[in-house]
Amino acid sequence: MAYEALYTRGRPKTLSQLVGQEHISNALARAISSGRLSHAYLLVGTRGTGKTSTARLLSKAMNCDAVHEAQNSGRELDKREIPCNKCDACRNFDSSPDNVEFDAASNRSVEDVTRLLSTAYLAPLRARVKTFIIDEVHMLSFEAVNSILKLIEEPPPNVAFFLATTEINKVPMTIRSRCQVLNFRLIPQQTIAPYLLKLARRLNVALHEDAAKKIARLAEGSMRDALTYLDQCYAMADKEISLDDVNETLGLISDESLDEIIAAIMARDRSAVASAVTAAFQSGLAANAIAEALITRLRDREFELLARGEKNFAELDRIIDAVRKSTGEMYGSGIPDIILEMTLMKLVAPIPTLTLPPTTQAAPTPQPTVNLDAAKKIFYDTASHLGETDASFNTIPNKAVVTNFSGDTLTLTFKSDAMAGLFQKNLSKFEQAATQVAGRAIKFSVVVDKNMPAPVLQNLSESARNNLAGAMDIFHANDADKIND
Numbered sequence: 308m309a310y311e312a313l314y315t316r317g318r319p320k321t322l323s324q325l326v327g328q329e330h331i332s333n334a335l336a337r338a339i340s341s342g343r344l345s346h347a348y349l350l351v352g353t354r355g356t357g358k359t360s361t362a363r364l365l366s367k368a369m370n371c372d373a374v375h376e377a378q379n380s381g382r383e384l385d386k387r388e389i390p391c392n393k394c395d396a397c398r399n400f401d402s403s404p405d406n407v408e409f410d411a412a413s414n415r416s417v418e419d420v421t422r423l424l425s426t427a428y429l430a431p432l433r434a435r436v437k438t439f440i441i442d443e444v445h446m447l448s449f450e451a452v453n454s455i456l457k458l459i460e461e462p463p464p465n466v467a468f469f470l471a472t473t474e475i476n477k478v479p480m481t482i483r484s485r486c487q488v489l490n491f492r493l494i495p496q497q498t499i500a501p502y503l504l505k506l507a508r509r510l511n512v513a514l515h516e517d518a519a520k521k522i523a524r525l526a527e528g529s530m531r532d533a534l535t536y537l538d539q540c541y542a543m544a545d546k547e548i549s550l551d552d553v554n555e556t557l558g559l560i561s562d563e564s565l566d567e568i569i570a571a572i573m574a575r576d577r578s579a580v581a582s583a584v585t586a587a588f589q590s591g592l593a594a595n596a597i598a599e600a601l602i603t604r605l606r607d608r609e610f611e612l613l614a615r616g617e618k619n620f621a622e623l624d625r626i627i628d629a630v631r632k633s634t635g636e637m638y639g640s641g642i643p644d645i646i647l648e649m650t651l652m653k654l655v656a657p658i659p660t661l662t663l664p665p666t667t668q669a670a671p672t673p674q675p676t677v678n679l680d681a682a683k684k685i686f687y688d689t690a691s692h693l694g695e696t697d698a699s700f701n702t703i704p705n706k707a708v709v710t711n712f713s714g715d716t717l718t719l720t721f722k723s724d725a726m727a728g729l730f731q732k733n734l735s736k737f738e739q740a741a742t743q744v745a746g747r748a749i750k751f752s753v754v755v756d757k758n759m760p761a762p763v764l765q766n767l768s769e770s771a772r773n774n775l776a777g778a779m780d781i782f783h784a785n786d787a788d789k790i791n792d
């Protein structure tokens with residue numbers, strides 16, 4: 308038998324199986340029992356929260372013989388009986404010509420949509436009620452919206468519309484005001500995880516509880532996403548799905564790796580931070596993915612602490628703020644890995660105070676009035692711009708420090724003669740690119756200072772640079788040695 312995706316198999320068959328939307332299923336069950344169904348529903352909510360499933364259940368229920376019998380005899384229906392799934396109408400529903408479904412986001416032509424909608428004026432072939440389920444209704448053309456509007460205002464007998472949308476703001480008010488609106492909520496993790504565990508038991512797969520929780524968290528309120536993730540893990544697993552399997556299959560960094568980074572920062576242990584970050588990069592993950600995972604993990608830790616009655620989150624907040632800020636800097640940058648590394652190293656630095664001694668005696672002191680951050684941005688952007696055609700340029704910011712920016716001349720201090728020489732060889736290329744990046748003429752001046760700390764540490768903000776002046780021998784010591792001639 309062909310493999311059927313969990314999303315299809317996990318689809319609710321009755322209103323009672325509609326997960327996480329009890330406010331909707333309860334209201335609909337009452338409306339069905341008392342025969343007070345509307346002929347037009349607008350189902351609003353994020354993807355994967357059950358809008359189409361609900362529309363199908365309602366379409367089916369409107370035609371279900373058992374539901375009709377109960378309505379006629381005045382018997383209140385249980386959510387588990389809506390629809391019955393046993394009568395002829397229910398069993399033939401999937402192939403019924405009287406249930407029309409289409410996705411307005413797919414590239415259907417206007418004529419196509421109009422033709423489909425025009426069939427609303429024809430009596431149902433077999434069913435009691437002809438139903439139209441239109442996904443992403445906000446994507447419909449103006450003409451199609453008008454046809455729908457006419458149909459809703461003066462509905463032909465025995466027709467019902469289910470309009471689903473993820474973007475209610477884009478649905479015209481004229482449509483909104485004529486439909487019964489059903490608002491679908493994001494499904495909480497605490498609801499998704501047990502559902503996944505139940506589904507896995509049915510599939511005879513040993514899904515570990517922490518694995519289910521991780522998938523539930525990743526799904527961010529969407530049952531469809533949760534089932535898709537579980538499906539991916541299920542395809543790779545052999546009757547058992549552990550947290551490691553989830554991380555590996557979905558390309559995620561493990562909580563242990565994230566905890567190692569956090570612990571190293573909190574212990575102010577530079578070398579531990581460096582090795583934890585290197586290990587994270589070695590897993591092949593992109594810097595922004597690591598940063599996002601780190602933020603999520605830190606937030607989880609705060610919730611754990613909160614549950615234990617802790618009130619002081621200053622340290623965790625400090626890390627979250629810094630990492631969140633770094634994600635903004637990474638965006639569009641050619642050196643995201645270095646930005647993340649620097650951010651985390653900066654967090655290890657002692658808390659800055661006003662009485663810090665100056666850096667090593669020989670290092671040129673930047674003028675306080677000079678906007679070094681702007682200069683650094685030009686320098687990084689230039690390197691990453693050139694790095695697009697020659698990757699070796701990407702490493703230049705590891706080898707030199709921006710020490711001054713006066714007029715249009717940007718001073719770079721190298722730790723090694725060799726690297727300074729190499730840069731000089733490419734000077735015109737650099738100046739051209741920098742001029743393009745900055746939008747005005749930029750010149751570079753090159754200085755060598757063998758006593759200065761490793762550039763990779765120095766390319767931080769000024770206060771962090773002062774704090775980290777003594778750290779050169781720990782972080783990226785190998786890198787620094789290589790460029791020392």
Ligand SMILES: [Zn+2]
Pocket residue numbers: 370371372373374390391392393394395396397398
């Ligand atoms: Zn039925």
